Amino acid sequence: MxxxxxxxxxxxxxxxxxxxxxxxxxxxxxxxxxxxxxxxxxxxxxxxxxxxxxxxxxxxxxxxxxxxxxxxxxxxxxxxxxxxxxxxxxxxxxxxxxxxxxxxxxxxxxxxxxxxxxxxxxxHGLKEVPNFSKDTILEELKKIIYPQVGEDIVSLKMVKYVGFTDGEVLIDLNMMSFDSWRQNVAEEIHEHLEKYPEVKKIQINFP
Amino acid sequence: MKPGKIYLDNCVTSAMAPEVLDAMLPYFSEKFWYPGSFVSTGESANEALAGFQQVVADSIKADAAEIHFTSGGTLANNIAIKGLAGALKGGHVICSVVDYPDLLTNAAYLEKQGFEVSYLSADSQAMIDLTELKAAIRPDTVLFMTTIVNHVVGTIQPVREISDILAAAGHKIWFHADAGQAYGKIPLNMQELGIDTMSISAHKIHGPQGIGALYVRKGTKLGQVIHGVKRVDGLQTGGLSLALIAGFAKAVELNFSDFEGNVARLRQLSDYLYQKLQEKIPYIELNGAPGEGRAPHNINVSIDYIEGEAITMMLDMHGITVATGSACASQGLKANYVLMAIGKTHVQSHGSMKFTLSRYTTKEDLDFTVDTLAQITEELRSRSPLYNALRNQER
Missing domain, CATH: 3.90.1010.10 (Sufe protein. Chain: A)
Structure with a gap:
């Protein structure tokens, strides 16, 4: 490197x-x-x-x-x-x-x-505090980099599903069991989403 | 700046002694033969090999026949662990969470082969808990493995006490030890330690890379791991370089000709290094056991509020090579597993620096290193939000 x-x-x-x-x-x-x-x-x-x-x-x-x-x-x-x-x-x-x-x-x-x-x-009153929604989650996921190739997981089409109901985030990720970056990516997602008070629980599913 | 002008990563590999190169040269040229019978070339190689085996055997109070040369420590570990497992067929294995990756990856392999493995925890100094060991032993426990000197924090495991516990189990439990960091740094007497198989490596003691040895106590049965024709040794079959073995033997001679003097000097230097680090750098702490509890060549510290990759890169620009346990410096972006297992925080692991000294390390090297590190620490802390927050609190 x-x-x-x-x-x-x-x-x-x-x-x-x-x-x-x-x-x-x-x-x-x-x-x-x-x-x-x-x-x-x-x-x-x-x-x-x-x-x-x-x-x-x-x-x-x-x-x-x-x-x-x-x-x-x-x-x-x-x-x-x-x-x-x-x-x-x-x-x-x-x-x-x-x-x-x-x-x-x-x-x-x-x-x-x-x-x-x-x-x-x-x-300074130039904008409102944005509402938290599924789009917020998607925007955050675009900031998660898959370290193997240095691209974000949304561009790489690794995000299969995003859901948000009653404070619970549900994300389906297309990462195989032998992928050694699973834990890194999951930790990054937690770090990015846990800062929102609206997020009470994060569930990440792998195939 | 010349890369590695001051090299303090000797636990990974160490500079080859010039005498070692001289000892190897004849076996690269006129004496290129393999051992053999009934021909003078082969007999000459036999004789040389026997001499080298004796040198290595003497250094650990073993018999020459108990020394098997291999292409390094990892080969020795694999031949021993997989060989023991092959002879045992199945059962329960014990090792610890702070063991060297050779042992942990082999343990994972054994689990796939149907063995059950218990991983002992370690205390805050990376010492395994002997009470936990006693409790972990079962009627079907067949193998115990340990890393005599921890490869990260230098802690020395209580080998004699361990073998007493294994011996008291009432049935045979084989004992494999990795001595990669221990050999040449602490006394290892095979007559007293109760170890069945033990791996050692030449290039950690100023020998050549690519050669090591496996001690196999007489009467220990190993399944064959490397199949092929026996040239030099029956365990690692096929060709093994006699030149590298000659270099290994020379490195052993040099290391053990004044073993106590060498060890005392290393201990003095590492004590000096730690003392100087404490004097010059605030918010620093030792990782692993203090004083005699650690190998004489290892000092591992955490420097709070800054990150290890940045520190090692800046030191490198001053020609100083050291290691860090930071996740940012690892290809897998993971904090060092030994530091995490002994209860260090992520921040302590990210800021950890490992200095490993050698026979060639001088006091001047250490003075320059600590002075440079003190400047770097100050510079990086001035950029650090964590350090700035601390300063604000103190105000």
């Missing part, structure tokens, strides 16, 4: 690193038990809605630090609407790629940025 020179550069000399004093919005995603956690801080111009400053803190591996560094570079100076269009694929591309098992780091970085923006918008 090799990192690109860009990843190494951003890992050794990350941009926009450090805690921000008096940020306009912040978000923390990931969990130490999964080995990675990112916090993003935003300073937003209230009139122009431009991200004037952005910084991050990262507990995690080299690619976790590098993806947080690049995502803050990509967001700096952008309007909120422009920044909302930044995805993990943009981060990957800007870093000249990542090893497949590390793609989930770019998802975490992009996710944290998006949550920070969303927190800003909610706090």
């Amino acid at each position: 090799q990192y690109s020179q860009k990843v190494l550069d951003h890992f050794m000399h990350p941009h926009n690193v450090g805690k921000m004093d008096n940020p306009d919005a912040t978000a923390t995603e990931g969990s130490p038990s999964c080995g990675d956690q990112v916090t993003v801080y935003l300073k937003v111009n209230h009139d122009s809605k431009v991200i004037e400053d952005v910084s991050f803190l990262s507990y995690g591996c080299a690619s976790n630090i590098a993806t947080a560094s690049i995502i803050t570079d990509l967001a700096k100076g952008k309007s909120l609407d422009e920044a909302k269009a930044i995805t993990w694929r943009d981060a990957m591309e800007a870093l000249d790629g990542l090893p497949p098992v590390k793609v989930h780091c770019s998802v975490l970085a992009a996710d944290t940025l998006q949550t920070a923006i969303s927190n800003y918008e909610i706090a």
Whole structure:
């Protein structure tokens, strides 16, 4: 497994690193038990809605630090609407790629940025707190990377069924019993969905 | 920076001693023969092989006939475990959750073959519980396996006490031991330990890669695992390099010529390393047993609030090679199973660093490593949300 020179550069000399004093919005995603956690801080111009400053803190591996560094570079100076269009694929591309098992780091970085923006918008009355629905689950599943190939499980057509009734999430996954990534993917799904208070129970079925 | 300028991952493999290369060269060129009878070339190889067997046997107080050369420790473990299982046909096997993967994967294989396996737990220092062992023994228990020195945290299992318990069972329980990390680091006396089969490896003690040995106590019956023509040894049939065996024997001579001195020096260095780590890096803790309870070449610590892959990569850029138990550094994205089994948290496992020293490690190497690691820790902690949260709490 090799990192690109860009990843190494951003890992050794990350941009926009450090805690921000008096940020306009912040978000923390990931969990130490999964080995990675990112916090993003935003300073937003209230009139122009431009991200004037952005910084991050990262507990995690080299690619976790590098993806947080690049995502803050990509967001700096952008309007909120422009920044909302930044995805993990943009981060990957800007870093000249990542090893497949590390793609989930770019998802975490992009996710944290998006949550920070969303927190800003909610706090400033720019949007309502979104209702939790089956679509929310589907959006979250698009952020789960199958580590073998570095693509998300929805694009890979591994998600066969998603249901949500009375706080119970039901997901059918097309992953064979000999697939050594089953546990990783299941843990990731739990991590992504358990943060919603609407989710009381998660049932994942394999063939 | 030259890769591996300071190499502190000697539990994986160690630098070959120059004397070992010299000892091997004749067997790669003019003395390329295999053992044989009635011809001078074969007889010469016989004689050389017998000499090498004797050297290895002496190092563990065994008989030369009890030493079987193999293509490394894993081959030795497989030949012993599958060989014992083949002779036993079925029954109950005991090992522990902190054993070396060779033993655990073989245990899983035995389960598929119809054996029942009990996995003993380990305490917070990776020591197996002898009371639990006593309770696990059944009338149909046929095999016990252990890793004498734990490959992750260096804890030494109480082998003598274990064999006393096995002997008191009232029926024969075969005892297989993996000595990959123990051999050359702690005394192993086959006259006293009650072990039936034991695997050792050359390249962990500055010998060549690709050669090891299996000790098989006289009277132990092993089913044949590797079928083929006997060239060098009847257990691993087929060709085995006499040159590698010559190198192995030389490495053994070098290691055991001043065994106590070597061990004392390693102990002194690793004590020094741990002391220096504690002095220079706050929020650090030892994994495994302290002091004499661990092998003299292993120091495993968890550095709180930062992650091991990032640390090892930064150390690598300074020419320092160490290992980590972080999930992020593993291909399977799993936290180290030994650390998890001894009750460490995910965060402690992610931040774990394993330093394994060798005869060639110097005090200067360790000074440079700890100073560099202290800087790296400070840098990574300044980026860490966990560390920042801690600092906020302290304020």
